[in-house]
Amino acid sequence: MTRFPAESLMVVFQFLFLCLFFPVAANASPWVFNAGSTAVVTGGTKGIGLAIVEEFAALNCTTIVCARNEEDLSKLSSDMLAKYDGEERVFTFRADVSTKKGRGELTEFVRERFNGRLDILVNNVGTNIRKPTSEYDAEEVEFIMRTNFHSCFELSKSCYSMMKRRPNEMTSSIINIGSVAGDPGGCMWTGTPYSASKGAMNQLTGNLACEWGR
Numbered sequence: 001m002t003r004f005p006a007e008s009l010m011v012v013f014q015f016l017f018l019c020l021f022f023p024v025a026a027n028a029s030p031w032v033f034n035a036g037s038t039a040v041v042t043g044g045t046k047g048i049g050l051a052i053v054e055e056f057a058a059l060n061c062t063t064i065v066c067a068r069n070e071e072d073l074s075k076l077s078s079d080m081l082a083k084y085d086g087e088e089r090v091f092t093f094r095a096d097v098s099t100k101k102g103r104g105e106l107t108e109f110v111r112e113r114f115n116g117r118l119d120i121l122v123n124n125v126g127t128n129i130r131k132p133t134s135e136y137d138a139e140e141v142e143f144i145m146r147t148n149f150h151s152c153f154e155l156s157k158s159c160y161s162m163m164k165r166r167p168n169e170m171t172s173s174i175i176n177i178g179s180v181a182g183d184p185g186g187c188m189w190t191g192t193p194y195s196a197s198k199g200a201m202n203q204l205t206g207n208l209a210c211e212w213g214r
Contacts, residue, residue, distance in 0.1 A: 034170060035059070035060040035061075036060060036061070036062060037059075037061045037062070037119040037120060037170075038061070038062050038063075038064075038114045038117065038118050038119045038120070039056050039061050039062070039063040039064070039118075039119060039120035039121070039122065040063070040064045040065075040066065040106075040110055040118060040120070040121050040122065040155075040159070041053050041056070041063060041064070041065050041066070041122040041124055042066045042067075042097050042106075042122065042123055042124050042125035042151065042155070043066070043067055043124045043125030043126065044063075044065035044066065044067060044076075044122075044124060045065065045067045045069065045072035045073060045075075045076050046072065048124060048177060049065075049122070049124040049125070049177075050076070052122055052124065053065055053076070053090060056089075056120075057080055057083075057084065057089045057090055060089065061089070061119075061120070062088075062089055062090075062091070062114075063089065063090050063091070064090075064091045064092070064093055064106075064109070064110055064113060064114075065090055065091070065092050065093070066092075066093050066094075066095050066097060066106050066125075067092075067094065067125075068094065068095070068096050069094075070094050073092035073093075073094055074092070076090065076092060077090065077091075077092050091113060093105075093106055093109050097125055097147075097151040097155060098125075098143070098146040098147040098150065098151050099146075100154075103151065103154050103155055103158060104158075106155070107155070107158040107159065110159070110162070111162060114162070116161075116162055117162055118159055118162040118163050118172065119163070119170070119172045119173070120172065120173050120174075120175065121155065121156065121159050121163065121173070121174045121175070122175045122177070123151065123152040123155060123156065123174070123175070123176045123177065123201075124177040125147060125148075125151055126147065126148045126177070127143070127144060127147045127148065128144065128190065128191055128194040129143075129144060129191060129193070129194075130189070130190065130191045130194075131191065133191075133192040136191075136192070136193060140193070141193045144191075144193040144194055144197055145193065145196070145197050145200075147197075148194070148197035148198065148201065149197045149200045149201055149204070152176055152201055152204065153204055156174055156204075156208060159174075160212070164212075174208065174212075176201055176204070176205055178198050178201050178202055178205070179194075179195075179198040181194060181195040181198050182195055182196075182197070182198025182199035182200075182201060182202045183199075183202070184199075
């Protein structure tokens, strides 16, 4: 059994708005995973997503990283293979999870690669366009909502069957990377659609926790 060291979770918790745990034995810590646990991280080639991928690899989890840029994915794959002497701890998959097609392709790849069982889903992908509210057009608002919120909602749904656990099985976890911009009463110069998308994610988080995290 491997427990996440406190320092490795710092970057996660600073930006975390959901950690949803599926049923687990009453005396078990939800932040415990076996070496070899399976994970998916969207937007995992840069920033917070990359930091999470690196921690999962260090903990000997097998991780699928999804992103849109093939060059970034190739570099990540090469770096991880070099770091772990050719051991494949990280697999990459190119897809745009803001689209139904991209989400479907990723879900099918995950199902085949992990034989229908997923332990950790990190909904990290996100985007923003900063400008005054009156200057946004409908396409920009739709793009932000589709990327930040719809991808999170739909991937959580499509991965649910792979993550549902029976009593006393090792827990599975959905982690949504939110933002203080989505907090109730928050007022930040991040762009109105971005704040709205993160607020929607916050509400999704609470509702999924009530429905699935029991």
